[in-house]
Amino acid sequence: MRMGFAGRGxxxxxxxxxSQE
Structure with missing residues (x-):
């Protein structure tokens, strides 16, 4: 669960x- 969330973020x-830079 944490890996999937961190990967997407x-x-x-x-x-x-x-885009900002």
Whole structure:
């Protein structure tokens, strides 16, 4: 449960970080 949640959040965070930078 934690891995799935963290994995999804990590991928979304990377895309948002790239867009902001």
């Amino acid at each position: 990590n991928e979304k965070n990377k895309t948002r970080n790239d």
